[in-house]
Amino acid sequence: MTSGQTRQHRPRAARKRPAEPVTITYREAMRAAIREALQRDDRVFLMGEDVGRYGGCFAVSLGLLEEFGPERIRDTPLSESAFVGAGIGAAMGGMRPIVEIMTVNFSLLALDQIMNNAATLRHMSGGQVGVPLVIRMTTGAGRQLAAQHSHSLEGWFAHIPGLKILAPATLEDARGMLWTALADPDPVLIFEHGSLYNVSGTLPADAGPVGIDRAAIRRPGRDVTLISYGGTLGKALAAADRLAGDGIEAEVIDLRTLRPLDDAAIIDSVSRTHRVVLADEGWRSGSLAAEVSARITEQAFYQLDAPVQRVCGAEVPIPYARHLEQAALPQPETIAAAARAVVG
Amino acid sequence: MAVKAAGRASSRNHDNPIPKPELIQLLTPEGELTPHPDYPLELSVDEIKSLYRDLVLVRRIDFEAIALQRKGELGIWASLLGQEAAQVGSGRALEPRDMAFPTYREHGVAWCRGLDPVKLLELFRGVNFGGWDPREHNFHLYTIVIGAQTLHATGYAMGIQRDGAVGGEDGEAVIAYFGDGATSQGDVNESFIWASVNNAPIVFFCQNNQWAISAPLEKQTRVPLYQRAQGFGFPGLRVDGNDVLACLAVTRKALQAAREGQGPTMIEAYTYRMGAHTTTDDPTRYRLSAELESWKLKDPIERVRQYLIRPGLAKEDFFAAVNAEADEIGARIRQACETMPDPEPLSMFDHVYAEPNALVAAEREQAAAYISSFMTEDGAR
Ligand SMILES: Cc1ncc(C[n+]2csc(CCOP(=O)(O)OP(=O)(O)O)c2C)c(N)n1
Ligand SMILES: [Mg+2]
Numbered sequence: 056m057t058s059g060q061t062r063q064h065r066p067r068a069a070r071k072r073p074a075e076p077v078t079i080t081y082r083e084a085m086r087a088a089i090r091e092a093l094q095r096d097d098r099v100f101l102m103g104e105d106v107g108r109y110g111g112c113f114a115v116s117l118g119l120l121e122e123f124g125p126e127r128i129r130d131t132p133l134s135e136s137a138f139v140g141a142g143i144g145a146a147m148g149g150m151r152p153i154v155e156i157m158t159v160n161f162s163l164l165a166l167d168q169i170m171n172n173a174a175t176l177r178h179m180s181g182g183q184v185g186v187p188l189v190i191r192m193t194t195g196a197g198r199q200l201a202a203q204h205s206h207s208l209e210g211w212f213a214h215i216p217g218l219k220i221l222a223p224a225t226l227e228d229a230r231g232m233l234w235t236a237l238a239d240p241d242p243v244l245i246f247e248h249g250s251l252y253n254v255s256g257t258l259p260a261d262a263g264p265v266g267i268d269r270a271a272i273r274r275p276g277r278d279v280t281l282i283s284y285g286g287t288l289g290k291a292l293a294a295a296d297r298l299a300g301d302g303i304e305a306e307v308i309d310l311r312t313l314r315p316l317d318d319a320a321i322i323d324s325v326s327r328t329h330r331v332v333l334a335d336e337g338w339r340s341g342s343l344a345a346e347v348s349a350r351i352t353e354q355a356f357y358q359l360d361a362p363v364q365r366v367c368g369a370e371v372p373i374p375y376a377r378h379l380e381q382a383a384l385p386q387p388e389t390i391a392a393a394a395r396a397v398v399g
Numbered sequence: 400m401a402v403k404a405a406g407r408a409s410s411r412n413h414d415n416p417i418p419k420p421e422l423i424q425l426l427t428p429e430g431e432l433t434p435h436p437d438y439p440l441e442l443s444v445d446e447i448k449s450l451y452r453d454l455v456l457v458r459r460i461d462f463e464a465i466a467l468q469r470k471g472e473l474g475i476w477a478s479l480l481g482q483e484a485a486q487v488g489s490g491r492a493l494e495p496r497d498m499a500f501p502t503y504r505e506h507g508v509a510w511c512r513g514l515d516p517v518k519l520l521e522l523f524r525g526v527n528f529g530g531w532d533p534r535e536h537n538f539h540l541y542t543i544v545i546g547a548q549t550l551h552a553t554g555y556a557m558g559i560q561r562d563g564a565v566g567g568e569d570g571e572a573v574i575a576y577f578g579d580g581a582t583s584q585g586d587v588n589e590s591f592i593w594a595s596v597n598n599a600p601i602v603f604f605c606q607n608n609q610w611a612i613s614a615p616l617e618k619q620t621r622v623p624l625y626q627r628a629q630g631f632g633f634p635g636l637r638v639d640g641n642d643v644l645a646c647l648a649v650t651r652k653a654l655q656a657a658r659e660g661q662g663p664t665m666i667e668a669y670t671y672r673m674g675a676h677t678t679t680d681d682p683t684r685y686r687l688s689a690e691l692e693s694w695k696l697k698d699p700i701e702r703v704r705q706y707l708i709r710p711g712l713a714k715e716d717f718f719a720a721v722n723a724e725a726d727e728i729g730a731r732i733r734q735a736c737e738t739m740p741d742p743e744p745l746s747m748f749d750h751v752y753a754e755p756n757a758l759v760a761a762e763r764e765q766a767a768a769y770i771s772s773f774m775t776e777d778g779a780r
Binding site: 199200340 | 474524525526528544545580581583584585586612613614618684685742744746747748751758759762766769
């Protein structure tokens with residue numbers, strides 16, 4: 056990152072200057088968010104495998120060790136359960152840890168700490184013990200890393216009371232969700248889709264924290280609602296482009312926060328378009344897409360002109376060969392085809 | 400081998416002196432034989448030549464695979480460069496009836512188990528699921544999730560025990576491979592406990608290549624790794640992992656002890672990952688080239704060559720023949736890799752379950768219909 060970009064991350068309370076937009080990648084936006092958090096709050100530190108010297112498995116924390124030193128950018132031993140558990144301990148003791156797990160698949164080695172401990176401690180201590188911990192991890196497929204690095208398990212984590220689950224899909228959210236998550240008194244998990252890190256675009260120079268309780272309409276439309284999040288948002292938008300070519304105006308919703316879900320935004324859109332396609336890289340059975348679909352059925356059944364359709368990851372462990380992997384995932388064509396089918 | 404009496408205090412400021420590590424070595428980097436009383440190794444010159452051949456061939460296979468990955472023919476490759484002796488030495492200590500559980504880097508062990516390297520390329524190219532028949536070679540499939548295989552190996556070893564295949568002339572044993580980084584995982588420590596309390600017939604073979612991606616050894620441990628074994632209740636030892644003779648000798652002895660019912664041993668093969676972690680990694684981001692240079696002086700192949708070039712051992716034509724064979728294998732696997740057919744798209748629905756499954760069948764049908772819809776709409780697809 057250039058020093059020009061570094062300067063913009065001064066605490067935003069500072070004097071307002073006309074904000075020039077900066078060109079930035081998702082990875083850099085995430086890094087800027089981490090940097091800002093480290094600057095603003097000395098209780099914040101980052102830890103995980105290869106986050107320091109290496110700059111993170113996906114280069115998100117590149118340069119931060121040099122800038123903040125090894126106390127605050129902590130390379131850990133290779134032990135997910137240990138560094139998530141230690142993060143819980145540090146959070147209970149008043150710190151604001153950001154724990155990075157390489158991929159969602161390896162979060163499973165720390166599942167006990169996340170679910171049995173972080174998510175339950177407040178409740179089981181009668182409100183005495185909170186865990187203001189943020190866990191970031193890469194999710195999703197599309198990079199030919201095979202089944203044990205490529206699943207989309209955020210929907211699964213969204214099942215768990217006590218956690219908040221975020222899925223930044225845009226640069227703004229990559230830049231803005233972290234600080235809000237750190238300010239939250241409870242554990243927040245941030246899922247970064249691996250295909251997004253290289254996406255680039257512009258952000259206002261004074262971009263900063265964003266809310267984490269509302270879904271967003273990323274493209275308005277009136278014929279069909281495409282609901283997606285994280286790595287599938289771009290595909291849903293691409294599908295909407297194709298549909299526009301056919302004269303179908305699709306509205307694209309980005310869920311942003313997977314737990315708690317913003318029911319109102321979903322129901323509002325469905326009540327206007329009367330048709331829905333859900334795109335979710337997670338497996339269809341028992342998925343987040345299933346949950347959203349159930350809510351639509353519960354709350355807007357009579358608004359529907361066609362059954363809710365889901366385009367999900369194939370119900371197989373994600374294959375390694377590139378063409379098989381692509382075939383196992385939702386794609387703009389498959390999303391558009393489902394939308395054409397419900398529009399009829 | 401148990402830890403010797405407490406040695407010098409460590410250089411760190413700590414009350415507990417850490418015993419000075421002992422390194423078992425039978426062949427120095429200069430090619431001198433240095434016999435060890437506890438690890439006698441009677442090898443003919445022909446046997447040493449054949450070890451040399453294995454070392455050279457596996458390095459060549461590795462080299463070809465890296466080149467193929469660079470050309471886009473493989474998705475990824477985890478190089479064994481620098482670890483040939485640890486893998487060939489331990490791999491050659493195995494009897495056909497023993498079972499090996501590898502990580503993702505054990506191409507040299509695979510070679511010793513008689514696996515055609517083309518199978519490894521198929522796996523890393525993604526054209527087959529699983530790669531090979533583990534029973535045919537008594538070589539389990541590669542494991543990616545760090546440390547998981549040590550538990551599988553322990554369970555397998557307990558199964559051998561239950562089958563009564565331990566003790567006696569033709570006892571069987573298991574070897575579990577893992578890295579220095581893996582020793583920080585709960586799974587690995589739990590496997591030590593299980594193997595220990597069950598006296599399982601297993602050898603824990605840790606290739607300490609000094610790095611776990613960018614994490615140096617100091618991130619994982621303050622004591623030499625082999626010394627941990629003692630706390631779990633079984634012997635641990637450190638061997639020069641770049642010395643194929645020593646790796647062979649210590650692994651043979653440990654496997655024999657396991658086969659005879661004397662329980663686990665941990666071997667720490669002290670070596671160095673001379674290449675990148677995988678083809679996606681750039682080690683210059685986190686380590687100094689001086690370190691690599693110093694390890695080059697301990698090269699596992701060069702020391703065997705230094706030994707063999709002594710008068711009366713191996714002639715120039717031997718080395719030429721090994722190189723020619725390496726060229727041949729290189730050409731063969733390159734060609735095989737470039738002509739591997741892509742798997743059928745619908746093959747991803749195979750083997751989700753052992754038996755037919757309605758959900759998977761329905762998805763397969765949908766996918767087939769979707770693919771054929773492209774065919775009719777747009778024949779070029
Ligand atoms: C549970 C788990 N966490 C993280 C990773 C990512 N990862 C792959 S290899 C590796 C380093 C392993 O180091 P080591 O055990 O020393 O083996 P080496 O690669 O050096 O052979 C890591 C962290 C993984 N595969 N599995
Ligand atoms: Mg290692």
